[in-house]
Amino acid sequence: MEFNFDNERPIYIQLVEMLKLAIITGKYPLGSRLPSVRELALYAKVNPNTLQKALGELESDKLIYTERTNGKYVTSDSKLIKKYQDNMAKEIVNKFINDMNNIGYDYKMIKEYIKEIGENK
Amino acid sequence: MEFNFDNERPIYIQLVEMLKLAIITGKYPLGSRLPSVRELALYAKVNPNTLQKALGELESDKLIYTERTNGKYVTSDSKLIKKYQDNMAKEIVNKFINDMNNIGYDYKMIKEYIKEIGENK
Amino acid sequence: MEFNFDNERPIYIQLVEMLKLAIITGKYPLGSRLPSVRELALYAKVNPNTLQKALGELESDKLIYTERTNGKYVTSDSKLIKKYQDNMAKEIVNKFINDMNNIGYDYKMIKEYIKEIGENK
Amino acid sequence: MEFNFDNERPIYIQLVEMLKLAIITGKYPLGSRLPSVRELALYAKVNPNTLQKALGELESDKLIYTERTNGKYVTSDSKLIKKYQDNMAKEIVNKFINDMNNIGYDYKMIKEYIKEIGENK
DNA sequence: GTGGTCTAGACCACT
DNA sequence: GTGGTCTAGACCACG
Numbered sequence: 314m315e316f317n318f319d320n321e322r323p324i325y326i327q328l329v330e331m332l333k334l335a336i337i338t339g340k341y342p343l344g345s346r347l348p349s350v351r352e353l354a355l356y357a358k359v360n361p362n363t364l365q366k367a368l369g370e371l372e373s374d375k376l377i378y379t380e381r382t383n384g385k386y387v388t389s390d391s392k393l394i395k396k397y398q399d400n401m402a403k404e405i406v407n408k409f410i411n412d413m414n415n416i417g418y419d420y421k422m423i424k425e426y427i428k429e430i431g432e433n434k
Numbered sequence: 435m436e437f438n439f440d441n442e443r444p445i446y447i448q449l450v451e452m453l454k455l456a457i458i459t460g461k462y463p464l465g466s467r468l469p470s471v472r473e474l475a476l477y478a479k480v481n482p483n484t485l486q487k488a489l490g491e492l493e494s495d496k497l498i499y500t501e502r503t504n505g506k507y508v509t510s511d512s513k514l515i516k517k518y519q520d521n522m523a524k525e526i527v528n529k530f531i532n533d534m535n536n537i538g539y540d541y542k543m544i545k546e547y548i549k550e551i552g553e554n555k
Numbered sequence: 556m557e558f559n560f561d562n563e564r565p566i567y568i569q570l571v572e573m574l575k576l577a578i579i580t581g582k583y584p585l586g587s588r589l590p591s592v593r594e595l596a597l598y599a600k601v602n603p604n605t606l607q608k609a610l611g612e613l614e615s616d617k618l619i620y621t622e623r624t625n626g627k628y629v630t631s632d633s634k635l636i637k638k639y640q641d642n643m644a645k646e647i648v649n650k651f652i653n654d655m656n657n658i659g660y661d662y663k664m665i666k667e668y669i670k671e672i673g674e675n676k
Numbered sequence: 677m678e679f680n681f682d683n684e685r686p687i688y689i690q691l692v693e694m695l696k697l698a699i700i701t702g703k704y705p706l707g708s709r710l711p712s713v714r715e716l717a718l719y720a721k722v723n724p725n726t727l728q729k730a731l732g733e734l735e736s737d738k739l740i741y742t743e744r745t746n747g748k749y750v751t752s753d754s755k756l757i758k759k760y761q762d763n764m765a766k767e768i769v770n771k772f773i774n775d776m777n778n779i780g781y782d783y784k785m786i787k788e789y790i791k792e793i794g795e796n797k
Numbered sequence: 798g799t800g801g802t803c804t805a806g807a808c809c810a811c812t
Numbered sequence: 813g814t815g816g817t818c819t820a821g822a823c824c825a826c827g
Contacts, residue, residue: 320744323811338538360812401537406547409530416522417459420551426527427548430541444817471800481819486801494736502562503799503826565826580780602827643779648789651772658764659701662793668769669790672783686802713815723804728816745811745814 316357324359328367336376336387337398344389347377435461437478445480449488457497457508458519465510468498558599566601570609578618578629579640586631589619677703679720687722691730699739699750700761707752710740 318327335341347353350368354361368385371377375393379385388394413423435456439448456462468474471489475482489506492498496514500506509515534544560569577583589595592610596603610627613619617635621627630636655665677698681690698704710716713731717724731748734740738756742748751757776786 320742324744325811334536338536363812398537402534402539402547405530405533405537406551409526410551412526413523415455415459416519416526418523424548426523427545430527430531446817470798472798483802483820484818487817489800500562500800502566502801505799567826576778580778605827608827640779644776644781644789647772647775647779648793651768652793654768655765657697657701658761658768660765666790668765669787672769672773688802712813714813725805725817726803729802731815742815744816747814 316359318359325363325366325370328357328359328364329370332367332371333374333376333397336371337394337401341387343387343391343394345387347385347387349384437480446484446488446491449478449480449485450491453488453492454495454497454518457492458515458522462508464508464512464515466508468506468508470505558601560601567605567608567612570599570601570606571612574609574613575616575618575639578613579636579643583629585629585633585636587629589627589629591626679722688726688730688733691720691722691727692733695730695734696737696739696760699734700757700764704750706750706754706757708750710748710750712747 316328316331318324332341341347347368348356350361350364354364357364368377372379372385374397375390376388376397377385378388410420410423413426418426435452437449437452439445453462462468468489469477471482471485475485478485489498493500493506495518496511497509497518498506499509531541531544534547539547558570558573560566574583583589589610590598592603592606596606599606610619614621614627616639617632618630618639619627620630652662652665655668660668677694679691679694681687695704704710710731711719713724713728717727720727731740735742735748737760738753739751739760740748741751773783773786776789781789
């Protein structure tokens with residue numbers, strides 16, 4: 314897991330996104346214990362406060378929970394995670410279709426485009 | 435042309451995007467004169483300076499040019515505009531594929547997804 | 556004589572510069588009659604008022620004079636013109652040396668540069 | 677670093693030029709942190725927004741970059757800076773030769789002129 | 798009436 | 813304390 318940030322958006326937002334991906338894709342498996350805040354912060358080269366803020370977001374999204382004095386754990390609720398994945402997929406696809414429409418590509422053209430890319434892979 | 439802004443990103447950036455779309459999709463045709471800065475600002479309900487900043491970006495992108503004391507005009511370079519459209523399409527598609535990969539959808543799943551949407555239309 | 560303007564500076568200033576050059580280099584010879592304002596304006600594709608303004612500057616510089624009802628004439632004072640040429644040369648050279656110094660080229664490096672260009676001609 | 681402005685050209689343009697020179701000549705060394713926008717503005721006696729605009733230009737030229745909430749830094753890309761210096765030199769020399777040609781000095785006369793100045797130093 | 802510049806002053810998010 | 817954004821309002825040159 315690499316932590317590369319751009320300077321355009323708040324770091325903690327980017328951390329949230331990256332950590333969500335890590336959970337959804339199973340890099341941090343269901344029910345597993347996360348590295349300590351200090352460790353993660355060190356690794357991501359950010360201020361621990363910033364990482365704390367990011368984890369706070371994940372927690373209010375129920376993707377992780379805190380066991381006092383023990384650490385933070387990934388939720389064990391696989392349905393929740395599946396739901397997140399589905400929602401993200403929907404959002405991504407909708408945005409994609411929308412963006413393409415905006416610049417003048419209709420559904421048919423989009424399908425062509427996607428097909429083409431597949432063939433060139 | 436409607437000007438609705440979200441609060442997440444700078445207004446002038448959103449203006450740039452909207453104006454680029456308007457040019458690329460031909461709402462502001464090749465070589466045509468844009469409404470005056472003041473008019474556009476009035477219409478978009480932003481400060482003229484904000485709009486000026488947005489137009490400055492378009493100008494440094496060569497999508498528009500200024501005739502002193504006369505007004506601002508859309509470039510007449512149709513190739514340039516086509517290039518912009520192509521680039522935007524490529525960026526959008528790449529981001530899409532990339533985002534989908536990140537949340538665990540491979541190319542085949544993406545194609546399914548796209549197909550499904552077409553059928554539900 | 557071509558009239559190409561950039562949009563960065565006032566047109567009349569650019570006209571003044573071009574006309575001065577035309578006089579200094581003899582394209583409009585000593586004592587000769589200038590084309591009418593209307594003609595010049597038509598040719599340069601500028602508003603006659605703009606050209607009038609430019610000619611006003613030349614006149615206050617004594618490079619041209621007006622014969623009422625008859626037209627405008629280039630001065631016959633060859634010394635004056637020589638003086639203008641010398642002054643312009645001095646200004647140009649001083650600015651050049653100065654600019655080069657500013658970006659870190661000393662006199663010796665400048666001479667090298669000039670020599671090199673001569674050889675590549 | 678002194679900030680003296682003439683009234684002929686926009687302040688922010690002059691700021692851009694001065695700051696570029698400062699970077700190219702190493703007054704602001706590679707990778708070093710610039711004074712804060714507010715400080716520089718105070719020092720140059722201009723409005724912070726004006727300075728911001730100038731720095732924006734430098735940034736889009738990649739001569740500086742911004743670390744959010746931290747400050748602005750000179751690029752560490754020494755090749756880029758060298759390239760800028762070279763380009764500036766070329767432009768200055770070309771403009772010089774061109775200007776001299778325009779007022780009737782050919783290459784030989786220019787060399788004389790340059791030589792003369794050297795001797796009078 | 799057109800674009801361009803500049804100032805003063807305010808507010809914001811981030812670290 | 814850092815940069816970033818935005819507004820309001822003013823003034824200017826140009827044609």
